Amino acid sequence: MTTEEKTDSELLLEIKGLRIEGQTDDVWVQIVKGVDVTLNRGEILGLIGESGAGKSTIGLAAMGYAQPGCRISAGEIFFDGVDLRDLRHRERRAMRGIKIAYVAQSAAASFNPAHKLIDQFSETPVQHGVNTREEADADGIDLFTRLQMPNPDTIGFRYPHQVSGGQLQRAMTAMALSCRPDLIIFDEPTTALDVTTQIEVLVTIRDIVEQFNTAAIYITHDLAVVAQMADKITVLRYGEVVEEAATRLMLSDPQENYTKSLWAVRSFRKTADVPDLEPVPLCKVENVDAAYGDVPVLHDITFEIHKGYTVAIVGESGSGKSTAARVITGLLPPKQGQVFYKGEALPPDYRRRTKDQLRQVQMIYQMADTALNPRQRIRDIIGRPLTFYLGMKGKKKEARIRELLNMIELEPNDFIGRFPGELSGGQKQRLCIARALAAEPEFIICDEVTSALDQLVAEGILRLLDRLQQELSLAYMFITHDLATVRAIADRVIVMLQGKIVEQGSKLSVFSPPHHEYTELLLSSVPEMDPDWLDRTLEERKHLSIKSAGQ
Amino acid sequence: MGKILKLIGQRLAIGLLVLWIVSLIIFAGLEFLPGDLAQEILGQSATPESLAAFRKELGLDQPMHTRYLGWLGGALKGDFGVSLANQREISELIGIRFANTIFLAVLAAIISVPIALTLGILAALYRNSLYDRMVNILTLSSISFPEFFIAYILIYIFSVNLDIFPSLANVSADTPLWERIYTCLLPALTLTLVVVAHMMRMTRASIINLLASPYIEMANLKGMKKARVILYHALPNALAPIINVVAINLAYLIVGVVIVEVVFVYPGLGQLIVDSVQKRDMPVVQACSLIFAGTYVLLNLTADILSIITNPRMLYPK
Structure with a gap:
């Protein structure tokens, strides 16, 4: 889908000089600073940038909508020749859902939990008086069928919590289509999904845009995804347009340095060679079965983690990755099996472990925001484990805190007295790393530590972890669903599916054929920067399924 | 559905346990009060012999656990014994008064609950407007005054000056329904003023709490009208806390109306319990307390069940 192939190039949306302000502490701050956007009928525009770049705000402004606490302060938003800003509130409202529809990032949160899908x-x-209820219901079932949802006749009569994330995202796309709008805003529609689900939703979105000749604005921070979807791409930073161009041109020949740096993110590779294996593994999980109540989660899990190694555990949400971490830390005593540390069996329940056993295994979490006490200063956050595990006090403690801050590349004088709320997302995650290091562990469990961060920031965190590993010969258990991260940092890889390990080995052996069937699916579902990747992958899968059907 | 029945069963069982513990506490508590009925009736000048004889006649000479078990056994059969003060059947004595109390509570609830919910929903809809502020000021002022004060103000305005409603809420068993409602309107209004603020504020807060949810933004982006966003998208998700506050206030309407009953001389349960405590008429106090406790347990149980029924996540598991 390139712009050249489009014959119908009627202008649908034209945004000129858009300025949006947001209110913080009674002061209005400009968050979008004079952005122009044009979009023709049937065209897909990719809006890309890091968090805080103003992508979503611009997407919503295309509906004439500003979130609470924000206001559109200047500019024109022509939709189909009418300036949305000139309309009365009632007239704008009457267009929403009918002419312009919205697909939110988290379908699970954006569906009302109190009503059935079909009602919504x-x-x-x-x-809006477009259809009668009977017509609308019938149309809904028709759209569910076209979007290849399972049991399209009945799935609408379920409540949102009874339907999986991927299906909900499709249902939300169907909902956006219910009035056959001219324009749909997709706001990170696949960010919350597993790669294997993402690919299906991407295909769905592309198909419907083609079927109904709908124009779309596709907002994302994932370059590889936008490469599959968009006819043209606009790169945003700090509320301003950095660069815009047709997709292929943008990918092959980015002009601005910022764009180039975004493109280069995925190039990070771990530097050092793996150390020699020590005879006794640092941590060993042996034949572990675990369950939440009566619901079994892990089945016969066995793996080893050696000193100085990074072991990545990959799998979709619900595959038991984090549960394995909870078993190792003793938060969830296993039903069967044992956890060994340096050849010694650890008590299954953390309450029965000694302080020293607890000290040796530390955790870093996905949401640095919620993992830090907002009422404690950095000095206390890092100082607490120093006192608790190592009994440090006074000057010695203060010196060690400063040393740790230097290790995570935060200037001690500047940061030591701050609260977590005064840090950026990446700095918070660094702080969590420092807190883990304060206990002087040899083994750190990193649970999706880069998933909530922008790519550039995430890369910084990976580099930091890599450097610390070399300096301190740490072992990492790196839980993630992002295979690009695994490629960057792992020495060994464990692939999990439905609470079982389907494959494990060195990164090279897992990532090179022959693969286990599921590893293959997982690997082939990761979008690549090549704009033809989606078509190619679909083609390959079709061949495969024809072949296997023929056998 | 079976899951809910099981849940109701569990809650009922716990409720019964609570009632039993309450009965123990009440019994023990009254036991520790200084003095007893015999002393109260015979007065300061009674001789030890006459006191002993009178106690024997009333059964007060039995040890505590014997009396407790005897009482509990009777209560289980619906027989609370006889009033020590006037020898009348307690169940009969309480029956009429309990019906009166319930009648007043229901009347107050019928007036206050719809008013509170409507005010709360409108306050959420037009939050931070002049209307919102007025409603908040008015309801909060009314809850801040003591009940008897509100009662006397209402009497002053509606009985003394305007002469529309009677100042005494004197009803008997054969009062016709309409007259009964008419007579009880002032006490019901007093109670309404007392309970509306709590329910209205909770309704408002619960709804406003949800307005930042992604699904509310989604409803706005679907072009839904403001009223529909509040009523169809926010309210159903705010029901659980609202139901709980309504239940607590209903319980208050039944249990906490003593002062209002006294001011309006209304023959309800509240007055009876006050009189009986004064007279050390233990069986009556015990029976009343048990009924009050039962009311609380039942209303909270109802609130729990309603909260579950209004939450599809509980009603339809994955």
Whole structure:
């Protein structure tokens, strides 16, 4: 889908000089600073940038909508020749859902938990008087079928919590289509999904845009995804346009340095060679079965982690990755099996472990925000484990805190007295690393530590972890669903599916054929920067399924 | 559905346990009060012999656990014994008064609950407007005044000056329904003013709490009208806390109306319990307390069940 192939190039959306302000502490700050956007009918525009770049705000502004605490202060938003800003509130509202529709990042949170899917689907056409309830319901079932949802006749009669994330995202796309709008805003529609689900939703979105000749704005921070979807790409930073161009041109020949740096992110590779294996593994999980209540989660898990090694555990959400971490830390005593540390069996329950046993295994979490006490200063956050595990006090403690801050590349004088709220996302994650290091562990469990961060920031964290590993010969258990991260940092890889280990080995052996069937699916689902990747992958899978059907 | 029945069963069982513990506490508590009925009736000048004889007649000479078990056994059969003060059947004595109390509570609830919910929803809809502030000021002022004060103000305005409603809420068993409602309107209004603020504020807060949710933004982006966003998208998700506050206030309407009953001389349960405590008429106090406790347990149980029924996550598991 390139712009050249489009014959219908009627202008649909034209945003000129858009400025949006957001209110913080009674002061209005400009968050979008004079952005121009044009979009033709049937065209897909990719908006890309890091968090805080103003992507979502611009997407919402295309509906004439500003989030609470924000206001559109200047500019024109022509939709189909009418300036949305000139309309009365009532007139703008009457266009929403009918002419312009929105697909949110988290379908699970954006569906009302109190109503069935079909009720929420039919609400837009019925309330706007486009369709009767019967017509709308029938149309809903038709759209569910076209979007290849399972049991399209009945799935609408379920509540959102009874439907999986990927299906909900499709249902939300169906809902956006219910009035056959001219424009749909997709706001990170696949960010919350596993790669294997993402690929299906991407295909779905592309198909419907083609089927209904709908124009779309596709907002994402994932370059490889936008490469598959968009006809043209606009790169944003700090509320300004950095660069815009047709997709292929943008990918092959980015002009601005910032764009180039975004493109280069995935190039990071771990530097050092793996150390020699020590005879006794640092941590060993042996034949572990674990369950939450009566629900079994892990089945017969066995793996080893050696000193100085990074072991990545990959799998989809619900595959038991984090549960394995909870078993090792003793938060969830296993039903069967044992955890060994340096050849010694650890008590299954953390409450029965000695302080020293606890000290040796530290954790870093995905959400640095919630893992830090917002009421404690950095000095206390890092100082607490120093006192608790190592009994440090006074000057010695203060010196060690400063040393740790230097290790994570935060200037001690500047940061030591701050609260977590005064840090950026990446700095918070660094702080969590420092807190883990304070206990002087040999083994750190990193649970999706880069998933909530922008790519550039995430890369910084990976480099830091890599450097620390070399300096302190740490072992990492790196839980992630992002295979690019695994490629960057892992020495060994464990692939999990439904609570079982399907494959484990060195990174090279897992990532090179022959693969286990599931590893193959996982690997082939990771989008690549090549704009033809999606078509190619679909083609390959079709061949495979024809072949296997023929056998 | 079976899951809910099981849940109701569990809650009921716990409720019964609570009632039993309450009965123990009440019994023990009254036991520790200085003096007893015999002393109260015979007065300061009674001789030890006459006191002993009178106690024997009333059964007060039995050890505590014997009396407790005897009482509990009777209560289980619905027989609370006889009033020590006037020898009347307690169940009969309480029956009429309990019906009166319930009648007043229901009347107050019928007035206050819809008013509170409507005010709360409108306050959420037009939050931070002049209307919102007025409603908040008015309801909060009314809850800040003591009940008897509100009662006397209402009497002053509606009985003394305007002469529309009677100042005494004197009803008997054969009062016709309409007259009964008419007579009880002032006490019901007093109670309404007392309970509306709590329920209204909770309704408002619960709804406003949800307005930042992604699904509310989604409803706005689907072009839904403001009223529909509040009523169809926010309210169903705010029901659980609202139901709980309503239940607590209903319980208060039944249990906490003593002062209002006294001011309006209304023959309800509250007055009876006050009189009986004064007279050391233990069986009556015990029976009343047990009924009050039962009311609380039942209303909270109802609130729990309603909260579950209004939450599809609980009702329809994955």
